[in-house]
Amino acid sequence: MEKPPAPSSAEVIAKSPKQKKKVILPSLVGTSYTNQDELRAKYKSMNQLLFSRLSNDSSGVTSYYKDVSREMKTKYRQLLSEEDESVKRDRIESWRMGSDLDLHRLSVRSAMDAVVECLKDWWTQEMNDRESDGKFEKFGPIAEFVEPLVIITGRGNHSSNGLSKIKISVLAYLKKANYIYDENVGNVSVLGRR
Known part of the structure; x- marks a missing residue:
């Protein structure tokens, strides 16, 4: 059995467990960010989108959106941590080079x-x-x-x-x-x- 194609780096496609409806959200993963402010803005806009769907949800999929929000928060923290480590290594290397x-x-x-x-x-x-x-x-x-x-x-x-x-x-x-x-x-x- 062949695996379905992975979603593009620009979106995450998920199906609600109670309704077989596609939910399209922008992805945090697979996109390069120039700094933490850009990543933070992307995360904030995604959370606003999720919370607007939570407040307008009458179909009983609130728990699904909460799960997506939790997963998004985990990815966000992981990406920030990876960027932080990369910046730290760059700063130490710059110091070793004389700055x-x-x-x-x-x-x-x-x-x-x-x-x-x-x-x-x-x-x-x-x-x-x-x-x-x-x-x-x-x-x-x-x-x-x-x-x-x-x-x-x-x-x-x-x-x-x-x-x-x-x-x-x-x-x-x-x-x-x-x-x-x-x-x-x-x-x-x-x-x-x-």
Whole structure:
């Protein structure tokens, strides 16, 4: 028995279990998104479509639409997570190539993963260079061989309280891990470690 053709990437075709009626919804999967805002807008419009159908449903398929909505939410979160991971990898790679560590468009969790990874690499490089110099004990807590690590956290303009959640998390981590840093508007410069 031959499988029916898969729906195009532009739509999802499903049949209501109680009525053999086709429901056509735009798909989140198979479409490339330039950023999270575009994906968020697509998800929001799809949810509005579903909820309008839920409120106008008199045929008893409300539970079906709720299931579709749940499935859509799961796909949406998965796509956001995949994009977040990809952006994080790109930002870490850019930092390794010599630019600042820019945390814009990352979730707090991914931003902190990137910060921890870059700080570890940054301070390890400093320690290796100190060891190569031969007089390890003559150096203080400020990095002598590597440039300060500039972490761009953003100002928090898009946060509800006007404070950057990422910056708050970065500062808390730096303090806890005994890093020496200068806090600036929209970024933090890590100078060394106690």
